[in-house]
Amino acid sequence: HYPSSPLYTPFPASMLSYSTIPTPGVLSRLNPLPPPPPPPFPRVHSAIMLPPAPPARWSMPLSRPLLLHSLVPLGRIHKECFNSFHSHCTVHCRGAESGFRTLVGVGLGWMGDRALPPGLHTPVAVCCSGGGGGHCVPILEQFLQEERMVRLLCEAGDAETLLADREVLLARITALPDHSANKLQHANRPLFYPENYYRLLAREMLAALERIHQSLRDGSDSSVSFLSQLLGKVCIQGHSDMVLQVLVPRLALLTQSDGIWQRICWRLVEDVPERWMESVVAGVVRAAAGPEVLSRLLGSIVLKNKKAEFVLTHKFLLLQYHHKTRVLQNLLGYLAREKTGRCLLEEVLRRLLTAWGCGASVRHSPVEQQAYISRAIAICLGLLSPTQLEEQRTELLSLSLAGVQCRLGSSLPRVRRLGMVVAECVSGRIDAGPHPLNFQYEDDDETREVRSLCSPRPPSSWENPPQSHRSEDLQTDSGGTRADGGSPGPKEQFGPESELDSDDELVPYDLSGDSELGEGRAPVYLTGCLEVLLNVESAGRVGATLNALERLVRRNPSAAREVGVELTKVLLHLEDRFATPGFSGLRQQAMVALAVIGTVSVVQYLTAEFYAVNYSLSQRLHILDVSVCPPLPPS
16 A cells, blocks of 8 residues: 555556566655655764774775864874774785875875876775875875885885876875975974975985895895986986985995995996986086995996986086086096096096087176186196197197187286186196296186196095185195295296386376267268177277167168177177177167067067077067067157
8 A cells, every 4th residue: 555645656556466566766866855864863872993994895985084173082093093994904905105195195195187096095095085184194204204215215116006106106105295385284293294205215215225235245235216317306306415415425425345236336327217306417517425425325327327428528618607616527427437447537638628618608698607617627637647738739739729719808807817828827727838828917716716626536535525625724826825825926926027117207187178089979871880799898888889870770770680690699698798788779779670680580580599408597588579669769
């Protein structure tokens, strides 16, 4: 008997046969009953942890999360939860790897499109799901503090670990401080701060390497590929200093007398992916204490890897100039020790002298970069033996004399002094005759430092290099030092022959009514403007040329089309050495006028140079400004 209801329609008698009686499922769809009322939910629950159970029971769905806030203290909950969670991961899952993924995914809300690993619906996940993952953060912190990361790193390096799982682990290990700061914000734990976490990670990596070392001594095979990938990814994200400050000193101590440790370090660097090689090699060079340490850690990576060779022999020396003298000594001393097949240091010295002797680099490169290259040349000269220098005597002298000629014509005193002191160093090491090359210039700390770097000394003496080169610690090649420790003055250095005649008894002319010569006279032709800008010597000439350049371009369109590309090239590389008023605007309007008149050639050149290498960000922005800036109406 069915209850009366407006939704119920009685069946006719013809449908009451056995074959036509509706089933209970059909009746429930035709006449749905209201759901029963939910049972009363208690306000207070027991907070004890569930006992260990097989994986099938862990994965049973729970209708409501357990609330762990009432009866048991929170510290006991975390401890029991951590112990139960770790034992379950060890027995039923892939150990620390799955445990770490679950803790990070649930605790920090970073699961992405991946669910929990199979069999990991543990009480940890259950208790965290009710509170937004807040209770999982102390468990993750305890996971890191109890050196569980060492086991994770060793398990991830096994051959059984899938490539996709390695990528997930790399992403979660390296970005854990960022995600914890984003998720926890003001409640972030100190352990998750970058300066604490990455040093902890470096110590865990050292412990994993020690396990690999012990495994190799026992005759078992091991792999450091995952550690190499982890090191590369941490370094490329900008944390190389924090990690390598922990790794490099310890590895330098371990590799002193153990060949197995040296092979481990070599393989650790060689297995770094190509896209992360530069950051790792550069960080090791900066953190190493000397050339011998660098040789033990890097091995022959400069001969085996093209990216490492480019970074160590070109980028460190010719494109970057912010490194300290100690880093230069370590790098060049390491290259001097690599003599397998070819002497890299001789090739590096030729490259440095070629760049140093280029006239364009003297005019357009910063003075700090020229001083950096000068110190590198002096270090190379001190490392090479007299036999090696004698074999290249003619080539080195020709390259150095070209650089001296360019620098002696410069208007900057510092550039001229650098040219003279490098010329003295080259001639003193290559052509050690009775009459060495000697210039008269005012001595300062920079020139004394360059001369001291040029003096022959073994690389082993650079293990603990001095922090600075002072006048009382150095001996000059030409004049020596005074007995009281002070630096010799110009007259004491050059001797009595170099004293100039005195003009004190002569009566000077009255020049009060004279006026200065017109150094600021502007050129009349575009070729004259090109010559003035190529040989920057006078501030007045440069300012007058820039002021008249746009007008000359508009007045002589045919000449502008002929020299447009050359003039654009010079303006693009021109620097404001004399603080010319309105320098940027004058240069930009001149280049815009050239682009308007010689559109095809000039725009093609600017487009090609925008994507070329060795251009600074300001130069590329200047190219964009010239491309979009409308020309001003002629005045």
